[in-house]
Amino acid sequence: MKRVVITGIGTVTPAGLGKKAFLRALSGGKSTIGRSSLSLQNESIDVAAEIHHFDIKEFAKRKHYRFMDRASSFCFVASKLALKDAGLSVGKLNTENIAVCIGTFLGSVHWAEPQYNHYYDNRDEDVHRFTAIIGYFGNLVGNVTIPLGIHGRGFTVLNSDLAGCDAIGHGFESIQRGKTEISLVGGTEAPITQAVFHLFNRAGLLARHAEHPEKASRPFDLHRSGFVLAEGCWMLVLESMDHALKRDAPVYAEIVGYSPSCNVNSAQAMRNVLSTANIAPDAVGYISANGLATIDGDRREARAIKAVFGETANMIPVSSIKSIFGHPLGAGGSLQAASNALVINNRVIPPTINLDSPDPEFELDFVPNKPRQMDVNVVLQHTASLTGKNSAILYRRFQI
Amino acid sequence: MKSRRRHEDEPRRVVITGIGIISPAGVGKDAFWDVLRNGRSCVDYITRFDTEHTNIKIAAEIKKQILPRYPKPKTPRDLSRVARYALLAAHLALQDSKLDLKSVSPSRIGTVIGTSVGGLEDAGNSYNRFVLRAPKGVGIDADFTLDYQLSFFTGSLVKNINVTYGLEGRSDLISTGCAASADAIGNAFENIQYNSADIILAGGTEAPINLYTLKAFDVMLALSTRNDSPEKASRPFDRKRSGFVMGEGAAILVLEELEHAKQRGAHIYCEVAAYQTSCDAYHQTASDPKQEQAARAIMEALRSSDLPSESVAYVSAHGTSTPINDRQETYLIKKVFDHYAYSLPISSIKSMVGHSSGAAGAMQAVSCALIFEYNTVPPTINYEYPDPECDLDYVPNQARPWDGSVILQNTFGFSGKNTALIYRRFEN
Numbered sequence: 074m075k076r077v078v079i080t081g082i083g084t085v086t087p088a089g090l091g092k093k094a095f096l097r098a099l100s101g102g103k104s105t106i107g108r109s110s111l112s113l114q115n116e117s118i119d120v121a122a123e124i125h126h127f128d129i130k131e132f133a134k135r136k137h138y139r140f141m142d143r144a145s146s147f148c149f150v151a152s153k154l155a156l157k158d159a160g161l162s163v164g165k166l167n168t169e170n171i172a173v174c175i176g177t178f179l180g181s182v183h184w185a186e187p188q189y190n191h192y193y194d195n196r197d198e199d200v201h202r203f204t205a206i207i208g209y210f211g212n213l214v215g216n217v218t219i220p221l222g223i224h225g226r227g228f229t230v231l232n233s234d235l236a237g238c239d240a241i242g243h244g245f246e247s248i249q250r251g252k253t254e255i256s257l258v259g260g261t262e263a264p265i266t267q268a269v270f271h272l273f274n275r276a277g278l279l280a281r282h283a284e285h286p287e288k289a290s291r292p293f294d295l296h297r298s299g300f301v302l303a304e305g306c307w308m309l310v311l312e313s314m315d316h317a318l319k320r321d322a323p324v325y326a327e328i329v330g331y332s333p334s335c336n337v338n339s340a341q342a343m344r345n346v347l348s349t350a351n352i353a354p355d356a357v358g359y360i361s362a363n364g365l366a367t368i369d370g371d372r373r374e375a376r377a378i379k380a381v382f383g384e385t386a387n388m389i390p391v392s393s394i395k396s397i398f399g400h401p402l403g404a405g406g407s408l409q410a411a412s413n414a415l416v417i418n419n420r421v422i423p424p425t426i427n428l429d430s431p432d433p434e435f436e437l438d439f440v441p442n443k444p445r446q447m448d449v450n451v452v453l454q455h456t457a458s459l460t461g462k463n464s465a466i467l468y469r470r471f472q473i
Numbered sequence: 474m475k476s477r478r479r480h481e482d483e484p485r486r487v488v489i490t491g492i493g494i495i496s497p498a499g500v501g502k503d504a505f506w507d508v509l510r511n512g513r514s515c516v517d518y519i520t521r522f523d524t525e526h527t528n529i530k531i532a533a534e535i536k537k538q539i540l541p542r543y544p545k546p547k548t549p550r551d552l553s554r555v556a557r558y559a560l561l562a563a564h565l566a567l568q569d570s571k572l573d574l575k576s577v578s579p580s581r582i583g584t585v586i587g588t589s590v591g592g593l594e595d596a597g598n599s600y601n602r603f604v605l606r607a608p609k610g611v612g613i614d615a616d617f618t619l620d621y622q623l624s625f626f627t628g629s630l631v632k633n634i635n636v637t638y639g640l641e642g643r644s645d646l647i648s649t650g651c652a653a654s655a656d657a658i659g660n661a662f663e664n665i666q667y668n669s670a671d672i673i674l675a676g677g678t679e680a681p682i683n684l685y686t687l688k689a690f691d692v693m694l695a696l697s698t699r700n701d702s703p704e705k706a707s708r709p710f711d712r713k714r715s716g717f718v719m720g721e722g723a724a725i726l727v728l729e730e731l732e733h734a735k736q737r738g739a740h741i742y743c744e745v746a747a748y749q750t751s752c753d754a755y756h757q758t759a760s761d762p763k764q765e766q767a768a769r770a771i772m773e774a775l776r777s778s779d780l781p782s783e784s785v786a787y788v789s790a791h792g793t794s795t796p797i798n799d800r801q802e803t804y805l806i807k808k809v810f811d812h813y814a815y816s817l818p819i820s821s822i823k824s825m826v827g828h829s830s831g832a833a834g835a836m837q838a839v840s841c842a843l844i845f846e847y848n849t850v851p852p853t854i855n856y857e858y859p860d861p862e863c864d865l866d867y868v869p870n871q872a873r874p875w876d877g878s879v880i881l882q883n884t885f886g887f888s889g890k891n892t893a894l895i896y897r898r899f900e901n
Contacts, residue, residue, distance in 0.1 A: 140757045169751065169769065192685060204689035206757050206887060209589045210648035215888025218752040224766050227752045227890070228656055231591070231646040232631075239645060243660075250667050335583065335641040345580075460632050462644070 077248045078317050078471055079325040079414045081159025081310030083151040086398065087122040087303065091154055098397055099412055099423040100444045104287035106301050106399050111267055118279050120286040121265050122303035122399035137220040142184035142207050143263035144177055145216040147306035152217045152257055159310040160322060163221050172253040173217050173227040174244045176236025176260035178403030180210045183263040213261065225253050234458035236260055238406020241466060242331035244311050254316045259308035260404035270302065278367060291427040292364035292393035293371050293439050300365045303399030307407035325414035330467035337461040339377030343453060346465040354382050357389055358449035359422055361409045363457040364393020365400055374457060375435040392440040396426040406456040406464065413452045413468050420448050484666035488899060489842045490739040491570025491727030493562040496836060497533035497720055497826050501565055506843050508825055509851035510872050514704035515826050516718050522684055529687045529696050531703040533720035533827030553592040556633050558723035559678035563634045566674055570727040570739060574638060583642035583670050584634045585661040587653030587677040589831035591630060630678060643670040652886030653677055655834025655894055659748030661728045671733045676725035676835035687719060695795060708855035709792035709821035710799045710863040717793040720827025724835035726842065742842035746897040747778035753889025760889050764805040767891035771809050771881060774893040783813055786877020787850050789837045791885045792821020793828050802883060803863045820853040820868040834884035834892065841880045841896050850875045
């Protein structure tokens with residue numbers, strides 16, 4: 074099995090474009106959540122983490138952007154940023170040796186919804202001439218491989234909330250197994266639409282602290298009440314260790330394990346990833362929690378952490394950056410991954426903000442409200458889906 | 474300990490031990506093979522909605538009356554059509570494999586499904602019903618559960634199967650458009666090869682026969698409008714081909730690690746020998762006329778299984794029946810096989826069951842597995858007027874006895890996705 078390292082990070086987030094803006098929000102513990110630009114008079118909540126002033130025309134050619142919906146646009150830009158951050162220029166690489174794996178929950182919904190609206194409400198006979206292209210999920214990959222000229226493996230992962238995390242897992246395994254040298258992986262989501270808002274709100278899943286948007290996402294807090302919809306894209310460049318060393322690339326961290334599980338017991342994925350990577354639980358220096366801020370989800374997760382780590386669970390810092398960025402659905406796992414690479418590299422753990430009254434049931438160290446300087450050598454990422462599936466990724470400080 | 478190390482370094486062998494399919498031919502592999510063996514068209518006038526004002530009036534539909542009521546999902550009250558197809562195909566596949574689920578660790582068995590648009594039809598309907606026509610100011614609805622709304626999206630496709638059968642292992646829902654289910658099979662194959670699972674239900678599902686989706690393809694002029702004779706409309710490689718005919722359904726295969734299959738005395742249809750996939754990086758709707766990456770996928774697949782190209786004895790073609798695809802695929806086969814291409818039987822089952830988009834690759838896979846079973850290759854029907862640019866042996870109109878041992882499956886998707894799968898007659 075080949076070893077796999079992270080050498081590039083590209084982000085398009087409500088905090089701005091690029092790694093620096095992302096890092097500022099992360100380690101500053103600054104919420105990116107505000108009032109939604111949608112008119113949501115009929116909803117009981119109107120907050121979201123949105124990206125403003127983003128225009129794909131500034132980044133792509135017309136012949137490419139005309140096939141891009143919003144999620145694709147984010148992904149194209151984040152992919153470019155990630156490659157640049159890694160110091161890679163696709164033209165100089167073996168383009169057949171690069172895999173592209175992108176996770177998304179809702180894909181092109183932001184583009185499709187007005188189309189539906191047009192079609193079903195106005196009873197218009199016509200559909201947009203690119204419906205069959207922009208409307209299908211595989212388009213996300215085409216919108217990266219075609220403009221960038223990548224010829225390797227490519228596919229879209231649709232594992233709902235886990236999509237971004239599992240896409241990273243696939244890219245990781247693809248290198249491990251010697252199928253590719255480089256994997257461009259991550260998740261993208263642009264779910265801020267009236268229908269998506271309505272569906273999640275009607276199912277009682279969205280946060281309800283509307284007076285102060287920046288306080289709305291409160292994982293592990295006693296007054297948590299649901300998640301805040303968010304958009305964005307987080308892409309990583311994964312590389313085989315040999316490839317990275319040969320070109321002397323700076324390495325953020327090594328990925329040493331990935332484990333998905335369809336067992337509703339959240340502990341399963343975390344246990345598996347530790348055992349397959351042969352790393353003892355007490356080596357874990359930080360847990361990047363799913364921390365969705367739903368009543369049950371956070372409880373399940375806290376219990377799972379205690380089940381895996383036993384009596385020492387409260388010695389390990391655990392934080393949920395969804396407190397800062399909200400929940401970008403299928404991109405959630407890649408949001409965590411980008412953060413985790415930076416945690417190891419920059420030696421700062423991002424806080425769980427809005428943790429004003431910690432739920433006494435949990436008794437864990439959630440790194441409340443303030444970032445913490447710390448040398449973390451092993452990070453365990455836990456990502457859970459609303460439908461009861463879990464995945465875990467394990468990161469380690471890179472040493473040859 | 475020694476055998477364990479071998480597992481980690483050397484890929485394990487993977488075989489097909491079960492088939493489940495619901496297609497325009499009907500429910501199950503026998504109905505499917507009957508249509509393929511006898512070269513019958515499943516294309517007919519659309520009955521599901523009124524086509525009076527549409528250009529497209531034909532499709533390969535799954536007729537409502539043939540749908541059985543089993544299995545009962547342990548999931549929401551209303552499964553979307555695409556999820557119902559998938560669940561039924563999974564049920565049939567498990568039944569066919571005679572696998573005793575109690576004898577397998579749940580964490581070692583999973584589901585990998587490919588789809589192009591998933592529950593698009595139902596997403597559109599639910600959007601219409603719940604959002605556009607929702608009463609104003611509606612509150613939280615106890616009935617409107619997460620499961621219920623997710624059933625309109627794609628994420629539920631795999632979950633329905635896993636929850637119903639208690640599978641907890643490696644599972645994914647992936648999309649690469651029309652290549653999706655071929656990639657799902659490839660994905661499952663590699664996960665078993667590299668010891669991430671012992672058994673995976675792999676395949677695809679699609680339910681694209683609705684007005685919105687048909688219009689979406691019609692505006693691209695991709696569909697055949699041969700409305701006067703539906704059974705003649707899908708005619709891959711024929712000079713008078715004029716576009717593809719929409720099909721639908723789900724096909725799921727049980728992929729199993731060889732030793733596991735042998736230990737339980739499973740019936741082995743064939744071995745999955747290789748998988749490779751590539752991207753043209755050329756254009757969203759057109760594939761690279763040079764077919765370089767498509768050829769690379771096939772050649773690397775052959776190389777990885779140590780098979781010379783002359784060992785391939787049949788090609789299951791993507792063969793959509795669009796003017797460009799069939800010409801380019803012919804070019805591709807010549808590019809890879811050179812002179813040998815002319816003595817290689819090639820056929821497209823889409824001539825009979827239509828193009829089921831994300832499920833098409835898995836239907837090809839089912840066809841390939843059954844070819845080994847019955848030693849017969851299915852024909853390309855409606856082959857009447859030879860096209861000088863498509864001058865290979867497409868097994869015209871009549872099935873043919875066959876005793877080869879290696880099959881290549883070509884499956885392509887939009888954005889220039891090329892996927893090659895290679896199957897080998899099982900030998901110990």
